[in-house]
Amino acid sequence: MxxxxxxxxxxxxxxQQLKVLTGIDLEINKGEMVAIMGSSGSGKSTLLNxxxxxxxxxxxxxxxxxxxxKDLNEKQAARxxxxxxxxxxxxxxxVNFKNALENVALPLYYQNVARKERNQRAMEYLGKVxxxxxxxxxPGELSGGQKQRVxxxxxxxxxxxxxxxxxxxxxLDSHTxxxxxxxxxxxxxxxxxxIVVTHENDIAAQTDRIIQLKDGQIIN
Amino acid sequence: xxxxxxxxxxxxxxxxxxxxxxxxxxxxIFMLVVLMGVGTGLRNGTKxxxxxxxxHSVVIRSGNTSLxxxxxxxxxxxxxxxxxxxxxxxxxxxxEHATARCDNWSGFPVSYKSQASSYRIxxxxxxxxxxxxxxxxxxxxxxxxxxxxxxxxxxxxxxIKADIFGDEDPLGKWxxxxxxxxxxxxxxxxxxxxNQSTIVYLPxxxxxxxxxxxxxxxxxxxxxxxxxLKETQEMVQQCIQRLSEIHHFSPEDPRAIHVxxxxxxxxxxxxxxxxxxxxILLIGLMTIMAGLVGVSNIMIITVKERTHEIxxxxxxxxxxxxxxxxxxxxxxxxxxxxxxxxLLFGVVVLETASKFVQGTNAVFVNPEIDFKxxxxxxxxxxxxxAVAGLVPSRRAAHIKPVDAIRMN
Numbered sequence: 001m002x003x004x005x006x007x008x009x010x011x012x013x014x015x016q017q018l019k020v021l022t023g024i025d026l027e028i029n030k031g032e033m034v035a036i037m038g039s040s041g042s043g044k045s046t047l048l049n050x051x052x053x054x055x056x057x058x059x060x061x062x063x064x065x066x067x068x069x070k071d072l073n074e075k076q077a078a079r080x081x082x083x084x085x086x087x088x089x090x091x092x093x094x095v096n097f098k099n100a101l102e103n104v105a106l107p108l109y110y111q112n113v114a115r116k117e118r119n120q121r122a123m124e125y126l127g128k129v130x131x132x133x134x135x136x137x138x139p140g141e142l143s144g145g146q147k148q149r150v151x152x153x154x155x156x157x158x159x160x161x162x163x164x165x166x167x168x169x170x171x172l173d174s175h176t177x178x179x180x181x182x183x184x185x186x187x188x189x190x191x192x193x194x195i196v197v198t199h200e201n202d203i204a205a206q207t208d209r210i211i212q213l214k215d216g217q218i219i220n
Numbered sequence: 221x222x223x224x225x226x227x228x229x230x231x232x233x234x235x236x237x238x239x240x241x242x243x244x245x246x247x248x249i250f251m252l253v254v255l256m257g258v259g260t261g262l263r264n265g266t267k268x269x270x271x272x273x274x275x276h277s278v279v280i281r282s283g284n285t286s287l288x289x290x291x292x293x294x295x296x297x298x299x300x301x302x303x304x305x306x307x308x309x310x311x312x313x314x315x316e317h318a319t320a321r322c323d324n325w326s327g328f329p330v331s332y333k334s335q336a337s338s339y340r341i342x343x344x345x346x347x348x349x350x351x352x353x354x355x356x357x358x359x360x361x362x363x364x365x366x367x368x369x370x371x372x373x374x375x376x377x378x379x380i381k382a383d384i385f386g387d388e389d390p391l392g393k394w395x396x397x398x399x400x401x402x403x404x405x406x407x408x409x410x411x412x413x414x415n416q417s418t419i420v421y422l423p424x425x426x427x428x429x430x431x432x433x434x435x436x437x438x439x440x441x442x443x444x445x446x447x448x449l450k451e452t453q454e455m456v457q458q459c460i461q462r463l464s465e466i467h468h469f470s471p472e473d474p475r476a477i478h479v480x481x482x483x484x485x486x487x488x489x490x491x492x493x494x495x496x497x498x499x500i501l502l503i504g505l506m507t508i509m510a511g512l513v514g515v516s517n518i519m520i521i522t523v524k525e526r527t528h529e530i531x532x533x534x535x536x537x538x539x540x541x542x543x544x545x546x547x548x549x550x551x552x553x554x555x556x557x558x559x560x561x562x563l564l565f566g567v568v569v570l571e572t573a574s575k576f577v578q579g580t581n582a583v584f585v586n587p588e589i590d591f592k593x594x595x596x597x598x599x600x601x602x603x604x605x606a607v608a609g610l611v612p613s614r615r616a617a618h619i620k621p622v623d624a625i626r627m628n
Contacts, residue, residue, distance in 0.1 A: 054622045106533070
């Protein structure tokens with residue numbers, strides 16, 4: 001599903017060049033659930049951004065579902081993101097003036113799905129994460145766990161091939177963390193590839209494979 | 221549908237800011253509309269002032285010399301005579317209609333039976349009716365035969381009928397002017413301003429005999445048809461030249477004769493008005509510009525505040541174009557809505573003002589903004605809204621989702 005060949009990425013900050021990724025080779029199969037671990041500054045978020053097409057890379061090749069993803073313009077990147085990738089973030093990143101249902105339906109708006117169908121499907125996915133009764137609540141009225149479940153429903157609504165979760169449990173207590181991880185595992189069982197960035201060992205241990213990152217390289 | 225919802229939410233969140241900026245747009249359009257209406261009013265007023273006289277006409281009156289000339293002392297009175305008119309009509313090319321006029325400013329007593337009043341009496345020639353726009357209400361105007369036969373006939377302002385005839389029909393009746401009997405042959409209505417004195421027209425030749433004027437005339441008036449301003453100015457120069465030769469005054473003497481070139485006056489005033497209108501338009505546009513900068517500013521702030529949200533949207537598959545539209549439409553909605561309100565208020569103010577000045581004899585008539593200008597203003601607003609939204613919306617479209625999401 002995902003194939004990275006010798007990926008290099010560096011950022012410019014002033015006169016200095018900061019090398020973040022220095023030659024990443026990685027293959028993740030369809031239906032796999034992997035954890036990316038590493039200390040802060042190891043480049044794990046950058047790697048996730050490249051996989052999620054939120055960011056480009058300087059060198060190497062990235063294949064998503066056998067398509068070469070390289071030098072996309074913003075419009076193409078947006079289209080691919082909407083079609084193939086579902087994001088789950090540490091800080092949930094819900095739009096705070098939209099209610100749970102509207103938040104879940106938002107990606108469909110950018111796929112030009114009609115309003116009625118959008119709301120229907122959003123309700124269905126809210127049901128899947130057990131939040132149907134909370135559909136009309138604003139994010140501010142939901143608990144952290146509930147917010148993350150809304151975010152997961154939103155990530156799923158486009159039928160993505162890959163779910164990218166960046167520290168999905170970082171802002172949650174251990175009990176709700178487990179709920180969210182269980183949810184991700186369940187999604188994975190339906191055949192969707194799941195990539196979780198985390199620094200919690202017990203979370204990583206529940207995945208099929210752990211990828212250790214250090215100084216911009218994979219060390220295991 | 222969805223987009224309007226988004227815009228509405230954004231506007232609702234920043235009510236005060238939106239209203240304040242919208243006000244500056246509304247104010248700008250309001251000022252533009254009112255100022256342009258005032259400009260049109262002044263223009264209409266000027267046109268109305270000229271409606272009495274033919275615009276393409278020249279009036280020559282005699283005066284007293286102020287310069288020594290050919291050994292003659294200054295202060296000499298210049299007196300026009302019948303021969304002067306004949307000379308001008310034969311020597312100056314391009315004259316359309318010409319008439320001489322005898323005037324008596326103090327007025328003569330006019331009476332019918334026991335009713336009497338005093339009116340301004342003018343001796344004129346038939347062509348005078350083209351020089352001074354006059355409508356014959358009943359009967360006829362002074363004609364050639366009246367002139368050649370020195371008939372004792374008179375054409376009266378219709379206002380005189382009520383003054384001294386009461387219910388009788390004045391046509392054919394004999395009136396007495398300064399003790400001399402004249403037969404009424406026509407009634408006219410003058411489009412001129414209300415304060416113009418009530419007039420009785422007599423044939424010039426009859427006037428000169430009846431009031432012992434011999435061949436004296438007080439002014440020469442002619443029209444120039446469709447001649448250009450330059451051509452009429454040349455004609456005026458010719459007149460001055462020929463008159464100065466006959467009456468022995470310096471052509472440079474500003475007081476010997478007084479020439480009024482109506483066309484020149486009209487052009488001068490219209491030019492001044494056009495300049496003024498342009499100036500007014502510029503002020504209006506500047507005011508709107510200030511408003512637009514305001515809109516642009518709040519949109520930039522709005523975009524800044526929504527950076528995080530825009531980042532999320534992009535992560536969820538929003539294209540730069542869709543983000544750009546989101547911001548652009550908000551700017552359009554704000555400018556169009558408030559601009560429309562300003563336009564509406566401006567029109568209401570103009571309508572009210574035009575009701576108040578109606579009927580008065582002012583230099584200010586029918587202040588209005590025509591439909592075309594109003595539509596133009598609206599189109600301008602929409603374009604302006606788009607321009608105001610351009611910078612902020614481009615900024616929004618180029619937000620990098622990675623950076624935006626990290627912001628939290």
